[in-house]
Amino acid sequence: MLFPYLKVCLSGLREKKLEEKCMNGKIGMQVFSLLLALMLVSMVVVSTVSAQDVCRDGTAYFSSIQLSDKGGKVHLTNLPPAQEYELVTVNPSLFAVDAGSGRPVAVDILGKEYLLDLKQVPAPIAEDAKCIVVNESGTFTADFPWIQCYSGTLTEDPESYAFFTVGDGVILGTIRHGNNSYTIDQVGTTEVGGVRKIVHAIYNGSTVIDVKSPFAYDLQVPVSLEEVEKLEESEKMLRAQNPQIDPRSVTTVTLCTAHDWQFRNAFPSPNYEMANMIAQMGSAFSPSDIGVGFQINAFCDIGTVLGSTTNPYDLLQAFGENIKPDRDYSDSDIAVLFTGKELDGDTIGITYDVPGSSGHAYAVVQMVNAGSTYQATFSQRCVNTAHEIGHVFGGKHQDSTGSPSYARAYHWKDWGIWDRYTAIWTPFMGDEAMLEFSSDTNHGDASHDNARRIYELKGTVAGYR
Numbered sequence: 001m002l003f004p005y006l007k008v009c010l011s012g013l014r015e016k017k018l019e020e021k022c023m024n025g026k027i028g029m030q031v032f033s034l035l036l037a038l039m040l041v042s043m044v045v046v047s048t049v050s051a052q053d054v055c056r057d058g059t060a061y062f063s064s065i066q067l068s069d070k071g072g073k074v075h076l077t078n079l080p081p082a083q084e085y086e087l088v089t090v091n092p093s094l095f096a097v098d099a100g101s102g103r104p105v106a107v108d109i110l111g112k113e114y115l116l117d118l119k120q121v122p123a124p125i126a127e128d129a130k131c132i133v134v135n136e137s138g139t140f141t142a143d144f145p146w147i148q149c150y151s152g153t154l155t156e157d158p159e160s161y162a163f164f165t166v167g168d169g170v171i172l173g174t175i176r177h178g179n180n181s182y183t184i185d186q187v188g189t190t191e192v193g194g195v196r197k198i199v200h201a202i203y204n205g206s207t208v209i210d211v212k213s214p215f216a217y218d219l220q221v222p223v224s225l226e227e228v229e230k231l232e233e234s235e236k237m238l239r240a241q242n243p244q245i246d247p248r249s250v251t252t253v254t255l256c257t258a259h260d261w262q263f264r265n266a267f268p269s270p271n272y273e274m275a276n277m278i279a280q281m282g283s284a285f286s287p288s289d290i291g292v293g294f295q296i297n298a299f300c301d302i303g304t305v306l307g308s309t310t311n312p313y314d315l316l317q318a319f320g321e322n323i324k325p326d327r328d329y330s331d332s333d334i335a336v337l338f339t340g341k342e343l344d345g346d347t348i349g350i351t352y353d354v355p356g357s358s359g360h361a362y363a364v365v366q367m368v369n370a371g372s373t374y375q376a377t378f379s380q381r382c383v384n385t386a387h388e389i390g391h392v393f394g395g396k397h398q399d400s401t402g403s404p405s406y407a408r409a410y411h412w413k414d415w416g417i418w419d420r421y422t423a424i425w426t427p428f429m430g431d432e433a434m435l436e437f438s439s440d441t442n443h444g445d446a447s448h449d450n451a452r453r454i455y456e457l458k459g460t461v462a463g464y465r
């Protein structure tokens, strides 16, 4: 077990952090010795669970918290709308050791043990990604702390989906299996032995009661014909400067992600939350007929900079003006604001109706429950983010009258029964909104093919930086 641990120690961090990390490693080793003893005990249990060579008992990564325990102070900030959930604290370093070991990992989810086959995948983060904090005293910059992402399936179901983002104090993850969609997300803080710990909720998305009304919508800021003409000219120039690359290759688009203090209040570790959302949202852009991979260059905490406005138009404009220096500094193609504010009216997101324009590559997405068809579950937040970023690449709603005519969202029925809508459908259709774009080769046809539009514009967007 020492080898996988050391591997994580060496591969998880950048060189300049190595010395510091290996000091942490000593502490880790002490913890590890203790856990080794625990593991020996648990192995007896595991051997009865499965003949497979699992890492350890599935309860090792999550420790249940009882709210009735009056001794412990638990500060909850963002409970899921699920009918059932379990509150836990987590052991990220232990999980990272095991998930990177190449052996099946057993996890206890709501009292049931699942076996996962996971492998480490690159986190959607630049090697030299920066955390930028803006407050009254000025702007402060720091390196991004360690992060590991793991992707895979349940051992028993190769069609299932599992993804985890692990870092300081957090194990954020999703397991989709049949009709169940389990989420592990951060929902508050507590203190254990004087140490602040992040409280996570484990819940099954299928126990969230679907809200059918009122509908939630997004907004696209219209731009004058004159400006569109000017933009088409500049798009042509950009294309000439950045000729379309090999169609089979993945185009990297860089992001400047930002959040306000309300988002930080809801998610105690906001940067890991944004990283996990971009990592999982990115799966909508990864099919070969799109071929876009995201890389976060900057994580910005803009605190109270945008003031108290909840007007979507004002917020988008203020965000664009304020984030531009950080977007330029970090060489990012697109800037996205994850807001913890509830936007006015039925709005849950906003961007500009001008794809192909670097000056308008800004989007705002609401990350809290709107009391409508948008309840801001983890998967719904990912769809909402894919929707707005999809607009930046020229993706359009199903009823758009704009050009080109094939850039349209799509609706279909699974098994002829269940309604399904691609990500850029409007209004937001709750859990029937899927994390995918309409595509001629999958859910869509020649006149409903946002994938094609995103594919066509990806070279232009990647050329913004």
Ligand SMILES: [Zn+2]
Residues within 6 Å of the ligand: 218, 219, 220, 387, 391, 397, 424, 426
């Ligand atoms: Zn839209």
